[in-house]
Amino acid sequence: MAELTFRREAATEYDQAFAHVTRYFMPFVLRAAHVAPGMRVLDIATGTGLSAEAALSAVGSGGHVTAADVSAEMVRTARDRIGGAPNASVAVEDGQALSFPDLTFDAVLCNLGLMFFPDPARGLAEFRRVLRAGGRAAVSVNTVVEYSYNHQINEMIARHVPGLADAVSRTFGLSDERRLRTFFVEAFADLDMHTVKHTFVLPSFDAYYGPFERGGVSTGQALATLPNEIRAAVREEARRYTEKNSH
Structure with missing residues (x-):
């Protein structure tokens, strides 16, 4: 089975495509996990480290944030962003098989990442394993397919x-x-769930499609595998779709 992947171009263009999305939802995730100064936090599926950067601000100098992602290229970019902080560490980790000992963290965060796990239940079980007593895990996931930022292009x-x-x-x-x-209840005794709605508006089609066309995120990596004529056809279909749905 083929997989959507994150290579160098994907990491390079990620912020251009999704930084505003990631940053918008991160405060909700931090509040859900009750992240506070002095805590030890794991940010899994960290991508380019945007969420970990926000967590660093929340835990302050007395806390510590570990940013981890299954993609070595994403981890390289995250290390450029936060690796200089004395209370941050960055690592390549599979969220479904974490290398950390039991009871390591006060909070586990996963901002717009859990849905990409082949086995989300296994990932949540790992989150629970590495949490200390009383610790909280907080995740955000996509909900409405029709208004997805890039799902239509993926299809x-x-x-x-x-x-x-x-x-x-x-x-x-x-x-x-x-x-x-169901997945959360299997791993955790308590669960709070909230839906957050927001519309992201970009100035032009090129501002929207450009990062994908340049190989950004998994969508762009998949585009790069297509012959030029098919890439052109996908671009035109995406343009028509955005024009139809932008009014």
Whole structure:
């Protein structure tokens, strides 16, 4: 089965494509985890370290943040962002098989990442294992397919690369509240769930599509595998879609 991947171009263009999205939702995640000064925090699926950077501000000089991602290229970018902080560490980690000892962290954060885990239940079990008594895990996931920032492009690509269909569908695999609740209840005794709605507006189609076209994030990596004529067809289809849905 093919997978959406994060290589060098994906990491380089990630902030251009998604920094404003990640930063918008991070305060909700920090509050849900009750992150406070002095805490030890794991930010898993950290991407380029934007969420870990926010967590560093929340824990202050007396706390510590570990930023981890399964992608070595994302970790390299995150290290450039926060690696100079004396109370931060950055590592390549599989969220479904963490290398940390039991009871290591006061909070585990996963901002817009859990839905990409092949086995989210296993990931949540790992979050629980590395949490100290009384610790909290907080995650954010995509919910509404129709208004996804990049899911429509992923579906267009998957029509040309059928092997990606499963990976693309996983992007919204946790949009069903009952399914997400079931996974959490299996790993944790208590659960609070909230829905946050926000519309992101970009100045132009090129501002939206450009980072993907340049190989940014997993969408752009998948685009890069297509012949030029198919890439052009996907671009035109995406342009028509955005024009139709921007009014």
